[in-house]
Amino acid sequence: MLIPVILSGGAGTRLWPVSRKAHPKPFMRLADGQTLASSTVRRALAAVDCSETLTVTARDHFFLTRDLYREAAPDAEHRFLLEPVGRNTAAAIAAAALWVREQHGDHARLLVLPADHLVRDLEAFRAAVARADSLAADGWLVCLGVQPTHAETGFGYIRAGETIDDLGQQIEAFVEKPDAATAQRYFESGRYLWNAGMFAFRADAILAALREQAPDILAAVEATWAETDRQADPVELDAERFEAVRSDSIDFAVMERAPKRAVVPMACGWSDIGSWQAISELYESDGSGNRVEGPGHAVLVDARNTFVQGGERLIAAVGVDDLVIVDTPDAVLVARRGRAQEVKSVVEELTRRDHESAVYHRTVHRPWGSFTVLEDAEDCKVKRLVVKPGGVLSLQRHEHRSEHWTVVSGTASVRVGDEELELGANRTVQIPAGALHRLENRGKDNVHIIEVQTGSYFGEDDIERLEDVYGRA
Missing domain, CATH: 3.90.550.10 (Spore Coat Polysaccharide Biosynthesis Protein SpsA; Chain A)
Structure with missing residues (x-):
């Protein structure tokens, strides 16, 4: 075998x-x-x-x-x-x-x-x-x-x-x-x-x-x-x-x-898809050696030998040559094609600065679904949570932040302290700092939640998990 x-x-x-x-x-x-x-x-x-x-x-x-x-x-x-x-x-x-x-x-x-x-x-x-x-x-x-x-x-x-x-x-x-x-x-x-x-x-x-x-x-x-x-x-x-x-x-x-x-x-x-130059070679080039990946939101004027990977935003490049341009919701990379292997040095510098973009995307996947950071300011952090059917967030509490949940769609089963709640669309719940809480999706459709965090610190390490069905406690 x-x-x-x-x-x-x-x-x-x-x-x-x-x-x-x-x-x-x-x-x-x-x-x-x-x-x-x-x-x-x-x-x-x-x-x-x-x-x-x-x-x-x-x-x-x-x-x-x-x-x-x-x-x-x-x-x-x-x-x-x-x-x-x-x-x-x-x-x-x-x-x-x-x-x-x-x-x-x-x-x-x-x-x-x-x-x-x-x-x-x-x-x-x-x-x-x-x-x-x-x-x-x-x-x-x-x-x-x-x-x-x-x-x-x-x-x-x-x-x-x-x-x-x-x-x-x-x-x-x-x-x-x-x-x-x-x-x-x-x-x-x-x-x-x-x-x-x-x-x-x-x-x-x-x-x-x-x-x-x-x-x-x-x-x-x-x-x-x-x-x-x-x-x-x-x-x-x-x-x-x-x-x-x-x-x-x-x-x-x-x-x-x-x-x-x-x-x-x-x-x-x-x-081995080991660099952006290797990625670019997967795509057909135009008469000027340009290659574009994404939904077509790119305009290249007098550009040569340039690779563009776009997202939702329009990317325009004028008079450029031999570049790699990669756009994501929270970061943009611009590099010479011949130096694409050196992108790892950017990550090393971001890691030295303890910058979250070295580790996380704006959308972060979790065993229960995902969350997308909509705003990350000094006084608040706003996320959109998508909890898939059967998904269960850990029983947890936070020392430095309070949270306010608003259900956008679906029905969320929520525990705050000793209180159990069933929240449908447009319903909200406040979770004070230090309060035990958990969210579960017992339905057949995704549950969408807008989460607003307020407090003094919003890092992902401010989570104390007491129980977790995914073994993370």
């Missing part, structure tokens, strides 16, 4: 302001309306003879990922391992291998895929996965290597060697990101493949390799596994033990030194 294991971590800082820590790259929607996470889970299930997936992600991203999977692949069984902190791919794959071995045995195989990549040629991808699985069944540690389409300095490379049974090639070496001249030599030689971070291996083979090459990582993950409630759904890795795991990639920890390693070349229209 080949089990898709999807790794969904990281913040995608090079794709700010659309990708942010609380709503990262896998949740970005491309021109076809799909998120990267949805397209990944569909692609994974189409490539294997299995109706089960395992995703390693953070608790903060679990609920949205689960909902996207249920929409994208409703007939599959989606299982989750939740990491309390990020510890890179070696630890994530070690935990996934322990789960797969425990559920399906030593010889079950893992197909490891990042959640935030794009593949256009699904037939080529499926064929490569089948070859990789054949090698993995024989105990090889297999990389899926992308055949380069140009000399690229932004990716690591794999140097391929002798052929293995017409299925793949032995790996001679992993090579770090090269300079431009070296990348050109790699491309012209035909011996090098892009390292796309996709793997296939038997559970026992990767665990044995970890034990040999990175015994401290495996020992720490095994100690975590022993203290984890593996019957829970989702399975949350023990926080205290997992924090002690050394952070390292599977490439550095294992693949660069393992003795039995192979690569399967594939030409499948792959992109």
